[in-house]
Amino acid sequence: MRFSITGVNHNSAPVEVRERLAFDEHALAEALQDLKRRPGFCEGLILSTCNRVEVALTSDDRAGATVAVDAFLAETRHVEREWVTPYLYHYEDGEAIRHLFRVAASLDSMVVGEPQILGQLKAAYALAKQHGALSGFLDALLTRAFNVAKRVRSETDIGESAVSVSYAAVELAREIFGTLADKKVMIVGAGKMSELAARHLRRNGATQIFVTNRTHERAVEMAQLFDGQIVEYTRFQEFLPEVDIVITSSGAPHYIIVRDEMKKVIDARRNRPVFLIDIAVPRNIEPSVNELDNVFLYDIDDLQKVVETNLAGRMQSAEEAEAIIREEVDRMLARLKAREVVPTIVSLQEQFEQVRQAELARMRGKLGALTPEQEQALEALTKSMMNKIAHGPISELRRQASQPDGHHFVAAIRKVFHLGGD
């Protein structure tokens, strides 16, 4: 069995690629079913967020697994396989475990230490479990990853300072407007990230928040959070000239704010600056809008760059966190290696048992009928002998399993006892 992770993230692929590869909730369920039917599949999990699309797999065939994932992504997302392959990274075994732990602990995040990724990973885990795509190994590994994330969060300061995409947005808003007092904000698409950003803006003085969302109920829910005003989704553009900050995170598959329209808005505002924050993937705002005077458009990648410059202070915590990850990965690998010798131990025990049973049968033939007491004594004698003989090799096998060149020892044992296989 091989464990691998294949995917794209904000480092390996630009937003144009990620938005093509991202799965929405519905597509994710279908993709999981598809994945389960692929040859070589044992267990699988698909994580799809704005910044990463990753497929974690355990499979029978090492070579087959890699090939399957890029083909799988190409087929389910309707892109050319040759187009997507250069953006993919692929990790196996120890490297894959390390990557998974780093993702869970938010060390691989665009904003190192941001807390949302853990929730997203948990959601992906729940969905995979619901579709029966997880059984033993991956399930246990993910549970371990959640614990590692928890440990990193409690043992380092990684989540302490407010460096995050949403906070970066607030920082930029301050650099544009000076003060956020009496500024009006509109949220298009009620997502978690936009909620966070709006919360920050509100705390920093923004007076009025308009909320618009395709599903009305969600808009109502969100508007209640910061007594915002609900705007009909079909009419939200009429309100654009009034607002200074727009945060878009809707799931619309096309641009919902385009250049021509924004030109009219900025004219209607008599050139008062407007700050557009597009955290949606695929993007909601036409990128060329940024070329208009007095319009400042930041998409998720731009925010990332801003954040990167702010991240220097976090590097120390991140290093501490990496040390924790290393420790956890080593521990996990040791545990896995220990598991690897289990089949050898089992077959060794079976071998001994077979020998014992065979000898017993032979003995019974020679001795004829025995009293139950005699039978019992014979049973106890042979069992105790076998256990004593087996004890040495088995405990040594367990001990050697986690050693770097333990496999030599395992091979030797198999050979000595004629265990076959391998």
Added chain:
Amino acid sequence: MHEMGVFWLRLATALYGVGLLHALAVLLRKKSGFLKPALFAFLVGAVLHLVAIVELAITIGHFPVDNFFECATVCAFLIAVLFLFVYWRYNFASLSVCIFPLVFVLTQIGASETPMLSWPSTGVRNTWLLLHVTMILLGYAALLLTAVASIFYLIQERQLKNKKKVNLLSRLPPLGTLDNLVTNSMSFGFVFITLGVIAGSTWASIETGSTWIRDPRIALAFVTWGFYLAMVFMRATAGWRGRKAALMAVAVLCCSAVTWAAHVGLSTVLAK
């Protein structure tokens, strides 16, 4: 110019002055409660203006466009009428920020062909001149601040647009703060320069009668003031910011520098 005609013209100038006050108030406080009274005064001023022109025409027997003063008078009147029409037809009130000062200054020039009075004493004359110079200098200082702040605005805007930070310049104030600074310094500058121009032209008119207007350096001063007016207008109505505003501010600053340099040569005129 005929006595009565000049009287009506001066009265019209005074009425236009209400409009000027309105425009300055708009620039400084962004809101002025007296657009309606200013418009009414402007309308009455325009009627008196017409009376003055008609009277002048009767006196000299033909349409009074013989010299610069008469032309300025007629031109100011036409602008006033045009503005009133545009206001009535399109309700374009914000144009008043530009038109009120323009008409006022033009009419004032027109009315200054014959000096209103002579200096009661040299002390008053010199104080008046000092007042003019002080106001113009204050205006220039504010203008310099405007230009510098506009350039900083431009740099900061570029940084935010290109999403890149230049280390050296990363400590610039926020755009909003720079914008406020530009608006305020420009408004104060405009108020001072306008008052300075009025003081200066009055002084020159009393001093030299009708000859001062032929000096190209004086004309240059008026052109500079006109540029400033245009800049203020573009900002107040169209909200010009960033590149356009910075270019404009630098252009006006250069113009002012040239005007100043030209006026250094005026000391011979000033000497008595």
